[in-house]
Amino acid sequence: MGYILSYSLISSVVLLFCYLPYRWFMGNRKQYGFNRLIILTIYGLSVISAFLLFSDFPASEKINNIVSIGVPHSQLRGYDNIHVDDGGDLFGKILVIAYYIGLSGVLLSYLWGSVRILFIIRRSQRSNEHGNNIVISDNDKVAPFSWGNLIIMSKRLYESDNRSVVIAHESAHIRKLHWVDLLFSQIMICFMWYNPVAWMLRDCLKEIHEFQADESVLMEGVDPRRYQLFLVSYAFSSQFNLPVDFLNAGSIRKRIYMMNKGNTADKRCIAVVVLFPFLSIGLLACNLPPVRIFVDQIQAVNISDRSSNEYISSKTIVKQENNDADQSVEKIAVESEQIDGIFEEAEYYEGKMALMKFLMNNVKYPKEAEQHRMEGKVVVSFQLSDKGEVMSMRIAESVDKYLDEEALRVCGKISKFKPALLNGVPVSSTYNLPITFKLSPN
Numbered sequence: 001m002g003y004i005l006s007y008s009l010i011s012s013v014v015l016l017f018c019y020l021p022y023r024w025f026m027g028n029r030k031q032y033g034f035n036r037l038i039i040l041t042i043y044g045l046s047v048i049s050a051f052l053l054f055s056d057f058p059a060s061e062k063i064n065n066i067v068s069i070g071v072p073h074s075q076l077r078g079y080d081n082i083h084v085d086d087g088g089d090l091f092g093k094i095l096v097i098a099y100y101i102g103l104s105g106v107l108l109s110y111l112w113g114s115v116r117i118l119f120i121i122r123r124s125q126r127s128n129e130h131g132n133n134i135v136i137s138d139n140d141k142v143a144p145f146s147w148g149n150l151i152i153m154s155k156r157l158y159e160s161d162n163r164s165v166v167i168a169h170e171s172a173h174i175r176k177l178h179w180v181d182l183l184f185s186q187i188m189i190c191f192m193w194y195n196p197v198a199w200m201l202r203d204c205l206k207e208i209h210e211f212q213a214d215e216s217v218l219m220e221g222v223d224p225r226r227y228q229l230f231l232v233s234y235a236f237s238s239q240f241n242l243p244v245d246f247l248n249a250g251s252i253r254k255r256i257y258m259m260n261k262g263n264t265a266d267k268r269c270i271a272v273v274v275l276f277p278f279l280s281i282g283l284l285a286c287n288l289p290p291v292r293i294f295v296d297q298i299q300a301v302n303i304s305d306r307s308s309n310e311y312i313s314s315k316t317i318v319k320q321e322n323n324d325a326d327q328s329v330e331k332i333a334v335e336s337e338q339i340d341g342i343f344e345e346a347e348y349y350e351g352k353m354a355l356m357k358f359l360m361n362n363v364k365y366p367k368e369a370e371q372h373r374m375e376g377k378v379v380v381s382f383q384l385s386d387k388g389e390v391m392s393m394r395i396a397e398s399v400d401k402y403l404d405e406e407a408l409r410v411c412g413k414i415s416k417f418k419p420a421l422l423n424g425v426p427v428s429s430t431y432n433l434p435i436t437f438k439l440s441p442n
Contacts, residue, residue, distance in 0.1 A: 002092065004191075005099045006299035010053055010286050012195040015046040017282030019197045021274045027204065030263055032215065036208045038275070039201055040181065043188050045279060053286050092298055099194070106193045110186055117147055117244070124152070132171050134158070143234055144247040146170040148179055162230055165222055166247060172216035173245045178209045182244065207250045211258050218259065228256050293357050344421040346384050346431045348414070355414075362410045365437060366402035374400040375437050378407040382431040388419040396432055407435050 019042060026035055120137050127134040135152040144153040144166045151170040157163065173179070185202040192198040218224055235252045285291065348355035369375075376399035383391045393411055395404050411433065420429035 002096045002298045005096050006295045007050055008099070008192050009295055009298065010050040011046040012192050012197070013286050013291070014049045014279065014282040015042065015192065015195060015201070016197050017278045017285065018042040018045055018275060019201060021278045022201075022204075025270075025274050030211075030258060030261055032208050032212045036181065036205065036212070039205050039208070040184070042201065042275075043184065046188075049279070049283060049286075053283065095298060102193045103190055106190050110190070117152070120152060121150065125155075127158075129167060132167055132174075134167070144170060145244045145249075146173040146179070147244050149174055165217060165227060165230060168217045168220050168222065169213045169247055170245070172213040173209060176209075176212060178212075178245050181205055181209070203250075206245065207254070209245050210250045210255055213245070214255055214259055224259060228259065231255065289357060290353070293353055293360070296360065297356065342421075342423055346382075346388060346417045346420040346429050349388065349416045349418050358414075359410060359435065362413065363435065363437075364406065365439070366406050369400055369402040369406075369437065370439065372400075373439060374403060375439050376400070376403065377434050377436045378403050379432050379434045380407050380411045382411070382414075382417070382433065384417050384419060384429050384431055386419050386426040386428050388417040388426075390415055390417070391428075397434075399437070403437050406437075410435075 022035075022038055022042060026038060029035065120139070120142070121135050124138070125136040127136055133150050135150050136155050136158050137152060138155055140154045140156045142152070142154055144151070144157060146152070151167060151174070153163075153166055153170075157166060182202070182205070185198075185205055189198050189202055214227075217227060231248065231252050234248045377397065378395065378399050379397035380393055381396035382393045385391055393408065395408065398404050417431065419426040420431075421427065
């Protein structure tokens with residue numbers, strides 16, 4: 001469930017760094033076609049770069065070791081009314097759920113706007129003028145806009161002297177396939193709805209569309225002053241919450257400024273050269289260890305897995321006894337006493353993130369297990385002293401001989417934990433660490 005969100009997070013980082021040079025060096029230049037191409041390229045780079053980086057993340061490699069930290073299958077008994085705190089996993093699940101709720105909201109908003117436009121088209125008259133398909137609505141408050149190959153305008157405007165100007169403007173949107181750009185940008189917004197840069201790039205794209213359409217109208221010989229006054233008069237007409245090209249979209253003031261602005265020097269090569277250093281910075285940011293670990297944790301989130309989020313009614317405080325010095329796994333003598341209290345589980349002395357990083361860097365998929373396509377979750381149970389020292393460890397849940405041996409090998413390098421606390425007092429305890437070995441489909 002967290003796979004899409006983790007991929008989206010990487011894309012968002014790349015998108016942010018690629019947006020900065022566009023905003024600083026290209027946005028106000030009168031090179032509309034080039035700027036339009038750059039924005040679409042930025043969207044594309046964010047997706048492609050994320051795909052290339054994602055294939056290098058530990059949770060996406062052929063040797064795919066997904067590690068969850070905590071005690072989702074606790075063997076402990078003896079203390080009632082104790083809540084097992086698995087805050088990291090819970091936080092990841094909350095993020096994933098919030099992401100899908102936001103995605104659904106943005107998608108439903110887009111679909112609802114599309115339905116409203118379909119209702120307008122269904123209830124309106126149709127006309128064809130010089131090969132342009134025109135939809136004439138009785139709603140005089142709707143600003144003219146294009147949708148696909150249709151030009152939608154009010155009946156009052158269609159019957160006015162400005163009809164030819166509106167048709168010229170909206171037909172320019174249709175000829176240049178601006179609706180394809182907006183559909184693509186809307187998909188990217190659904191994918192990265194939480195990232196304001198995705199929305200700002202969409203707005204920049206719509207602004208460029210209006211610049212191109214304005215330029216096309218003036219090239220047909222329309223008087224600039226008359227056209228600009230017409231835009232001002234329709235500046236406050238109603239719009240829909242939908243990424244379509246309205247006649248009065250964007251800042252009318254800026255559109256008039258760009259119409260009166262002279263051609264700028266061609267510095268497209270410089271703009272492209274500036275873009276790549278920022279792209280490199282974005283890629284380096286995605287490769288920082290904290291980012292990689294966080295994204296890997298989000299990817300491993302499974303909403304349907306309730307085991308790490310349960311309330312466990314009992315635990316066992318254990319005392320380790322050595323029965324046989326030659327045995328690698330020691331038996332446990334359990335001392336149980338029924339009391340109520342607040343129990344805080346043991347934790348790796350450098351924290352969960354450090355333990356996750358340690359396991360990702362050290363767990364290797366055994367070749368024998370890979371050849372036989374063996375995979376599953378091995379649970380290693382640590383017996384800890386009241387000082388957090390590892391007294392012994394054993395396999396609490398076994399999958400395969402080779403996977404068990406690899407889990408024990410890596411966990412054997414762990415020697416220190418923060419001890420468990422019962423009512424604030426350090427106590428001996430059991431700490432269960434699940435390590436999931438999962439092969440890629442390929």
